[in-house]
Amino acid sequence: MTLLDKDGVHVVADGxxxxxxxxxxxxxxxxxxxxxxxxxxAGRVLPGGVRVVVLRGEGKSFSAGLDRRAFEPDGIDGELSFLKLAQSSDEVLDSAITEFQGAFTWWRRPDLISIAAVQGHAIGAGFQLALACDLRVCADDAEFAMRETSLGLVPDLAGTHPLVNLVGYARALEICATGRSVHAEEADRLGLANLVVPPGELEAAVSDLSAALLAAPRDAVVETKALLAGASSRTYDEQRAAERGAQARRLRDLAGLGD
Structure with a gap:
């Protein structure tokens, strides 16, 4: 079932x-x-029954990043040039960037698990979009790079938080400040990639992972995701308490005593 097809984004749902x-x-x-x-x-039109969302790029590249026309004086047709946007008030500029970030912030919703299927280039905004997802399955030709600093900018599309969580502060700083490429083999070693496969096996690998994620009851996966997502912000004892609360809910549900 097609849910959305506009502005270079196509969304379909199958169960x-x-x-x-x-x-x-x-x-x-x-x-x-x-x-x-x-x-x-796309995040707003998903049916309530969807449990896994796969994000992929058509063609040889996942996403080569921001369309550079955005920085030209005339900008992209129908859009305000970023150079003109920079002349706006602090409030207008902040609101615009907040709107842009909306494309990157729903992928980690507690009721979903999102998988980025990455092949070829994932540069700048493309890298940040892959980081927006819970998991990343990469073809062995995948190439990540955070090129914003080389343009005099910073990564501002919600990518810095997951990058630091995945690879640590020092490695994240080095990747962002140098803008160097991180190829699939290194991405696997650093924990950026959950799985690396030949390009011809990418679709099948994502399908297999999706099926594995769907094997457990939805509520158990949702509770587990919430526990893991919040673990880094809790103390050890707070995490133990969160585990107890989650398990109590699961046991009561299994016993038919849930809401």
């Missing part, structure tokens, strides 16, 4: 699994504000 495709392969799925609005909308 428990939804697939979000970046569908502008001629430009290596370069991102625009219109695409970001469509990606934010």
């Amino acid at each position: 428990d699994v939804a697939t979000v495709t970046l569908a502008n392969p001629a430009k290596r799925n370069a991102q625009t504000p219109a695409m970001w609005r469509a990606l934010a909308e």
Whole structure:
């Protein structure tokens, strides 16, 4: 079932699994504000029964990053140039960036598990979009890079938090400050990739992972995800208490005593 098809974003749902495709392969799925609005909308149109969301890019690249026309004086057709946006008030500029971030912030919703299927380039905003997902399955030709600093910018699309959590502060700083490429083999070693496979096996690997994630009861997966997502912000004793509360809810549910 097709849920959305606009501005380079195609969304379909098939039972428990939804697939979000970046569908502008001629430009290596370069991102625009219109695409970001469509990606934010994708999160709103998902049926309640969806448990796994797969994010993929059509063509040879996952996403080569922001469409550079955004920095030209005339900008992208129908969009305000970033150079003109920079002349806005603090409030307007903050509101615009907040809207852009909306495309990157729903992928870790507690009721879903999201998987980025990454092949080819995942540069800048493409890297941050892959980081927005819970899990990353990569083809062995995948190449990540955070090129914002080389342009005089910072990564501002919600990618810095998951990057530090995955690879640690020192490695995240080195990757972002140098803008160097992180290829699939290193991404696997650093923990950026959950799995690396040949390009021809990427679709099957994502399908197998989706099936494995769907094997357990939904409520148990939701509770487990919440426990793990909050673990780094809790003390050891707070985490133990959170585990007890979650397990009590699960036991009561299994005993037919839930709400």
